[in-house]
Structure formats: structure tokens, C-alpha cells
Amino acid sequence: MKRKMAAKVIAAGLVVAMTAVGLSGCTFGFASDPDDPNEVEEEIPIDMSVDSFQYDSSLNGTSITLLNSKAEIQVALEEMGKVFEEKSGVHVEVMPVTDGESPYTKVVSLYNSGTPPTLSILDTTDVIALAEEKGEDLSGENWTAEAEDYLTKVNGKVYSFPLCIEGRGIIYNKAAIEEALGEEFDPSSIKTREDFTEILEELVAAGVEKPISVAKEDWSLGAHLLQYIYETYDGTSAGAQEIIEEIKDGSLDLESYDRMTGFLDTFDVLKKYNVAKADPLGADYDEMAIDLADGKTVFWVNGNWAWPNLEEAGAEKEDEYGFLPFFMSDDETDFANQMIQGSPSKQIMMDGQMASEEEKAAAREFLNWIVYSEIGQQMLVNTCNLIPPFQNNPYEPADPLSRDIYEKVQRGEAFNASAIVPNDHWSVLGAAMQKYLAGRSDREELIGSIEDYWAEQE
């Protein structure tokens, strides 16, 4: 009997422990999903009164599909599709790529099952991989003239529609800086790494102990940060390609490449003032947004896609957030210290293999509608909250991060360089960067991994 009792007590204890841990997720509540497509946002009303777009009535009743790999605009795209259908009679079915599924895998499996989407929103690398085999040549479209600088060409032909510009750098929270320092903060006064370090020191002295957030995510470290070493070669995509070729064939010594050392010097500064310095790989993305919005930190190395997170963390559209460039040197005249990186990241590719002529025509009309109709222009900027790459689009983005990039693009303070790297670059070198961030490898090892990675590529 006594034994039975003991067994019971042990078993009861174990069950309690197990369920308690299981339930803790619910009691504490999860941080919200950064890309929550169901998020309710206050909407900017779309003015439907003026629409000079010429609709082709013969397309009435056609149905096209659009594969969306940008989860945060799923709802907005559906809305756009609905408005477009009302106007043109063309039905647009927006298919989401779910979390944990890669857009490329999704589109390839759809092709292999014989039902490819008429249009697919993809990353530039994916477009390049698929264009010649599957894509429709869009070189002759009128909108190519409106976004000349932002077109991606594969062997001289345009296969994709640039959907938006995205930019990245060091996000600052102006109010938080001013509150800490007690003086006006002028972002344009920070011109070099030295200036940046100086203001960091001032902030530390003023009580902001760890002023910077650095995301530990491999896509952030491997793609958004490390790629500066290619993209700041001369600030053009062609230049980035050139330097990659040189690294590949071994003719460039990364150890002595000034952009490599410049990048790492700045990265070391970020490491030093990182809010998660004690455990950099335990940093939480959602918490960084909260820290920045609350003023616990004042800088966050990220891009304009961070806005939904910031907004969720309590930032308002009227707040002053903006970008500092990712400083690469102490030279004031260095373009990398004056401009931030802003380039088209998502592209729409049209299926040229399975789609019927009618579907292609309808898809063409949809793309034209985004560029040329007053409603499409508004919806791209206000409903989807994207930065339009088309110069004829007069609407300005509403959130401070996108607006800052938009203004910098207009003023010529942004450079448009996107390095085309193999698809696993972010994950393989992201891991190498994580190791360096955690202080578990030195520069030599990191540079070694970069060289090894490129040596393996064909």
C-alpha cells in the first residue's frame, strides 16, 4: 500500500511537471508572429474616383493565379485582386507560400505538377534561376521604362517585374537618442564609423548601456550584413558580380580586401555595443523591435521590412525613425558612408510555359494596372505598404522607414546594388557569421569559411 502511494506520488509529480511546461507557452503568451497576415491595420482610404486606365474588355472572365511569397502583404494583395476584378473582370487568385516553405520549392513543385501560377512573386535569385526555362520575356513592356534602374536582366532580357524597393542600414530612433543625449540628433552629422562610435560612447555615458540590437538570424547576418562586402565594391550590381568572380577564382585576397576589413571593423563595433552582448545568439527578433520602440536601444541593424514589427511593438507612424548607412570606413567621402543600400528585392515573374495567351494577356494587364492606373498605384503604396520602384508613381509610403528610404532614393542617397549569390549563401555563411558574432571564431576563420564557400561554387 505504501509502495502504491509512493508510485502514485511520483507519477502525479511527473504529470504535473510535464503539463506545467506544456502549458507555460499559453500562460506567458507568445510574441506575435512578425509576418502575421491577419494583422488588422488601420487602412489608408483608396481614392477610387479617378481611373484613367484602359481595360481590355475581351479579357472579362479570365482567371489568373498569383503566388505570393511576401506573407505580410497577403491580405493587401487579395484586396488588390478584388478591386482589379471589379474593374477589369479578371479574377486574381492569390496563393500564399506558407511559413517554412521556400517560395522556390513551392513554385518548382507547382511546375512539376503541371499547374504553375500565372504570376509568382519571387526573390531575385529565384527569378534568375527560373527565368530562361520558365519565364515569359517581358522586355517589351511599357513599364520597363518607368523602372529602368531597377530591372533585373538575364542575358539582356527582362523576365520580371520589380514589385518594390527595399532598403537596409542601421535604423535609429531619433526621439530615444535625443532623450538620452538631451540634444538635437542630426543623422546626417554621422558620417563615418568614427562618428558612429563616438555617438555610441556618448549614449553609453548618458545611460543607454547597450544601444544597438543585432539580429542573430542567419538571413540577417548572412544575406543583409555580409553582402555589404560585395555590394559596396562600387555600389552597383555589376560591381558586386565582378568582386564575387574575383573571390571565386581566388584572385582577390579577402584578408587584405578593404571592404572585408571595413565591414568587420564596423561589425566589431556592433558586437561591442550589442544589447544581447552576453548571449548574442539568444537574441530575440521580436524583443529587438520592442527594445527599439521603447528606447532601451536606439539602433537596430535591419531594413524597412522591420516596420510591422516596430508598429506592433508600439511605434507610431508619426515617430521619427530612419536609417544610417552601414559604415564601411572612416572616410567621409566614401559613398558607402553616405548612402544606404536600396534595391528591388521581390520580383514578379510571369509563366511563359503553361499559361494560355489569354491568361498571359490578363497577367500583363494586371501588371500594367499596378503601374499605370491611379488605383493600382495607390494600392501598391498604401494598401501593400511598399516602396514603388516606378518613377511615375506619385504616392509616398506612409511608414517612417519606407518613407526614409523613398526620400533617400529620390535624393540620390541610396545605391542600388544587389549581389546575386547562390541560394544557400545566407544559410551557410549566415552560420559562419553567427559563430563570429558569438565570439566562437575569429576573423581568420570567418574569412576562411567565406573563401571555402566560394571555392566550392562552380
Add this chain to the structure above:
Amino acid sequence: MKSKNKGKDFGIFALPGMFCFFAVVIIPFIYGVYLTFTDWDGVAEVKNFIGLANFQKVIEDHEFWTSMLLTFKYVILVVLLVNIIAFAIAYLLTRGFKGQNFFRAGFFTPNLIGGIVLGYIWQFVFSRVFVNIGESTGWSLFEASWLSDPNKAFAAMVLVSVWQLSGYMILIYVAGFMGLSEDVMEAASIDGASGWLKMRKIVLPLMMSSITICLFLTLSRAFMVYDVNLSLTAGGPYGTTEMAAMHVYEKAFTSRQFGAGQAEALILFIVVACISGLQVYLTKKQEVEA
């Protein structure tokens, strides 16, 4: 009479099943094997035959072998811990005390939560709850997130898998214990066997059939672990907890080397098939009838 209907019986009873089995298992498998000899990238129209070049790539892929080694370590730990814990708890839960059905259900619950969700729950526990506990108590064990240290992240993987899998195995062991004949137990007691001796000489041999199935299930599930790996550590920190199945997926879909990834998947399949086959053969030999 019998032979007359053979074709019809086969057509009615076996053919539909066979057809499905071939359509979704055998043919894709053969096709998959065929792909390992081609340079197909998942998109191209043409598939060029390149012989054993993909297997050559697998041999040169050090990360694959590192992840295989890690998977072996993981499998050994998980299989041992799950079976020992499940066996012990099942033993406790068949002692006949009041409310044991409630406990059985309680232990089984983690198994009802899908691997992905489970991974996210535990990720929260390891990187937030534990760190908070560490901050308020000063315990160095919980100072930093477990998931940011290679060894602790691996331990976290094992812990979560054991927590999840144990419930299922408890159920099978409980069924095994319930099936033990009272007569045999009583006879053993009368013959003077008690405690450890009875466990070793009577209970264990009679439980062998449950052990066979539990070992098989834990072995194959541990080898093929992907969901918990993905949602809990995502292979991190810096790729140190990437198990074989995850590496195969990354190879095929992130690095876009379909051929090499497929070849690695095939090798993983052969390894798992051999090991579980051997295990079933060995433990089956130990099975006895009461």
C-alpha cells in the same frame, strides 16, 4: 473452387491496395533512386545521366557526415532514455492504483502536440522562461539561452524528443504489462522469485514483443527527426545541431543540389533500414511465449 476465383479475389482485395502502394511508395522510390544518377536541378526539362557523380559529392560533403554522426549520438540517447523512462513509468502505471488512467492520459498528451508546435513551445521555454529563471535566481545553468550553445542546444533537442516520444511508448508498454498473465506472475512469486529477479527472468522476456515494437518506433522516429529540429533549433547555433534529415532537405532545396540531396537521402534510408532491420531481428529472437 478456390483457384477459380483467385484472379477475382486478387482483383478485389489486393489490387487497389497494391496499386496505391506502388503509386505512392514504390514508384516514387524507384524514381528517386533514378534521380541520384542524374544532374536534375528540380526545374530543367532534361535530366542528364551523370553516373555516380552525386555519390562522389556525398562522400566529399563533410557536413553530411558530421550531421550523420550527430544523428547517431542523438538516436542512441533518445532511444535509451525514451525506452527506459517509458518502461519505468508504464510499470508504475500498471500497479493498479486509483486514477492511473488519468496519469496515462496525462503522459500521452505531449504526443498529441505536433512536432512543429512542440518545438516552438519549447523554444520559448528555453530562450525566455529559463533565461528569466536564470536572471531572477542567478543560476548559471539558465543564464543564457540553451539554444545558443551547441552542447546545450543538442541537450535541448534530446530532452524535448524524449518528453514527446515517451508518452507514446508508455502506452505500448502499458498494454504489454496489462497483457502479462497473472498466473505466470503468481507462479513466479510462489517459486520465490521477487523484485529484480522476477523482473529480469519473467517480466522482461514476456515484454520482449513490446520492447521490439517500441525500439523500432523510437529508432526510426529518432533517425528521421525533422520537425522538432526545424522549429526548436533550426540547426543552430551556427549549424551545429543539424541532423541528417534536415541536412538532406537543406542540400536539396536550399543549396539546390537535388541529385546530391537525393543520394544522401538514399544513404540515410539504407542506414536506417539496416539498423532497424537488425534491431527487429535481434529483439524478435529474444521473444518468448508464456
